[in-house]
Amino acid sequence: MPDTAFDLVIAANRLPVDRVSHPDGSVEWRRSPGGLVTAMESVMPGREGAWVGWTGQPGDSADAPFEHDGVYLRPVHLTDEEVSEYYEGFSNDTLWPIYHDVIVPATFHRTWWTAYETVNRRFADAVCGVAAPGALVWVHDYQLQLVPAMVRERRPDVRIGWFDHIPFPPVELFAQLPWRKRIIEGLLGADFLGFQRVADARNFVRAARQLGGWTTRGDTVTVADAEGVEHRTVRAAAVPISVDARGLAELAETPEVKARAAEIRESLGNPTTLLLGVDRLDYTKGIRHRLKAYEELLVEGRVKPPEVTFVQVATPSRERVNAYAQLRSEVEGTVGRINGEYSVLGAPAVHYLHHSYPREEMAALFLAADVMLVTPLRDGMNLVAKEYVVCRTDLGGALVLSEFTGAYHELHQAFVCNPHDIEGLKQAIMHAIEMPEAQKRRVMRSLRRRVMEHDVQRWAARFLANLTGEL
Ligand code: ADQ
Numbered sequence: 156m157p158d159t160a161f162d163l164v165i166a167a168n169r170l171p172v173d174r175v176s177h178p179d180g181s182v183e184w185r186r187s188p189g190g191l192v193t194a195m196e197s198v199m200p201g202r203e204g205a206w207v208g209w210t211g212q213p214g215d216s217a218d219a220p221f222e223h224d225g226v227y228l229r230p231v232h233l234t235d236e237e238v239s240e241y242y243e244g245f246s247n248d249t250l251w252p253i254y255h256d257v258i259v260p261a262t263f264h265r266t267w268w269t270a271y272e273t274v275n276r277r278f279a280d281a282v283c284g285v286a287a288p289g290a291l292v293w294v295h296d297y298q299l300q301l302v303p304a305m306v307r308e309r310r311p312d313v314r315i316g317w318f319d320h321i322p323f324p325p326v327e328l329f330a331q332l333p334w335r336k337r338i339i340e341g342l343l344g345a346d347f348l349g350f351q352r353v354a355d356a357r358n359f360v361r362a363a364r365q366l367g368g369w370t371t372r373g374d375t376v377t378v379a380d381a382e383g384v385e386h387r388t389v390r391a392a393a394v395p396i397s398v399d400a401r402g403l404a405e406l407a408e409t410p411e412v413k414a415r416a417a418e419i420r421e422s423l424g425n426p427t428t429l430l431l432g433v434d435r436l437d438y439t440k441g442i443r444h445r446l447k448a449y450e451e452l453l454v455e456g457r458v459k460p461p462e463v464t465f466v467q468v469a470t471p472s473r474e475r476v477n478a479y480a481q482l483r484s485e486v487e488g489t490v491g492r493i494n495g496e497y498s499v500l501g502a503p504a505v506h507y508l509h510h511s512y513p514r515e516e517m518a519a520l521f522l523a524a525d526v527m528l529v530t531p532l533r534d535g536m537n538l539v540a541k542e543y544v545v546c547r548t549d550l551g552g553a554l555v556l557s558e559f560t561g562a563y564h565e566l567h568q569a570f571v572c573n574p575h576d577i578e579g580l581k582q583a584i585m586h587a588i589e590m591p592e593a594q595k596r597r598v599m600r601s602l603r604r605r606v607m608e609h610d611v612q613r614w615a616a617r618f619l620a621n622l623t624g625e626l
Pocket residue numbers: 189190320321396433434435468469470509510511512513517534535536537538539540542
């Protein structure tokens with residue numbers, strides 16, 4: 156397939172495939188799980204699509220481009236040092252904390268910034284190499300904020316959009332970044348900037364005005380050319396992401412998934428109430444707050460194993476970043492303490508699982524859970540909340556949802572909580588357990604309606620319509 160031929164180019168930190176190495180030395184690429192891949196599939200038909208991204212493994216040179224599921228994949232390499240400085244360092248230890256309310260302090264290193272610039276340049280070059288004249292270029296997330304301007308410099312003919320999967324911080328926090336103006340300039344290379352919430356889009360526009368002196372009006376920022384003549388506007392608006400609602404609902408309806416859900420409950424001793432948490436092991440997710448609330452409910456005797464049990468699935472993540480290693484040991488210590496005190500033989504108070512599960516198993520877990528606990532301190536959207544409600548085709552279950560998630564802005568009928576308020580969180584959990592079934596079903600019906608109508612396919616189509624100016 157020739158280069159410079161694609162009319163839709165996606166750039167994301169990761170390619171949508173994982174490398175699987177077999178014992179005989181052969182290598183296979185497997186589609187990675189996740190809604191983004193499904194969303195992109197829905198906008199690819201009728202377009203020649205390419206995806207630029209990292210393979211997930213360090214290396215000194217890029218693998219050759221290849222085709223997978225009809226999409227041209229263009230790998231970008233990251234050296235060991237770049238993984239540590241651009242990815243674990245600047246992306247996950249500088250930007251991530253600043254963009255999530257500084258729940259843990261951010262670390263600043265000038266060498267990390269240099270690596271971030273170098274890698275963003277490499278991504279931008281790769282994009283320019285595959286984009287057809289007039290192509291649409293869709294850049295994803297906080298790892299690639301400089302790419303829009305870097306692409307525009309070389310390719311003024313293409314239309315560039317960027318989507319922020321995480322929150323965009325209030326100007327007071329963003330201002331801490333020594334490279335704040337460079338980041339705004341990088342983003343303003345785009346034609347359209349998409350955010351999870353209206354507040355995130357507003358935070359960006361305010362940062363551009365207050366920290367960079369750009370002229371703003373409503374949701375647009377006006378950009379001047381090299382001579383200072385104002386010549387282009389960039390719009391920043393909310394386009395909240397979603398899940399493959401129909402696909403997941405169909406999966407949850409299959410006899411295999413229903414049988415597996417029953418089996419899960421059986422293996423837990425058929426509790427009256429099964430509480431569930433599913434998160435990447437990240438300090439933004441409020442796992443410690445959730446455990447604290449649960450422990451207090453146990454102490455007060457308001458919940459008791461084996462009638463009530465709690466399954467927490469926590470996938471280890473970013474383990475070479477200090478704050479994550481520390482979180483893991485704290486969470487594991489707390490789980491051990493709770494189990495030591497409150498488990499009964501054959502019925503642990505907390506089942507703590509580290510595995511990564513296939514979609515079918517996730518759907519079965521959602522179907523098995525009476526109460527889903529989604530308690531982040533800050534979260535761009537939180538797809539787990541949306542996945543849970545679409546899987547509840549039976550209208551069973553209840554969602555406890557933090558008001559600090561993007562999802563809250565669409566799902567405010569849920570059992571809403573402020574996870575910092577442990578008493579309030581306990582009340583929300585008890586309310587979700589005790590509310591009469593008929594009432595809970597009404598809540599679930601309205602939550603499901605929202606997500607079924609606003610699915611990931613609609614999100615992708617809306618983003619592109621914004622980018623092309625149709626919206
Ligand atoms: P994340 O912070 O990773 O995403 P989330 O939105 O909850 O958080 O998405 C996690 C995904 O991983 C879900 O699809 C979930 O089902 C899956 N998952 C979690 N644990 C798993 C396990 N053990 N096995 C298999 N799958 C598992 C970032 C932002 C969010 C934003 C998304 C999308 O931080 O705020 O919602 O991007 O924009």
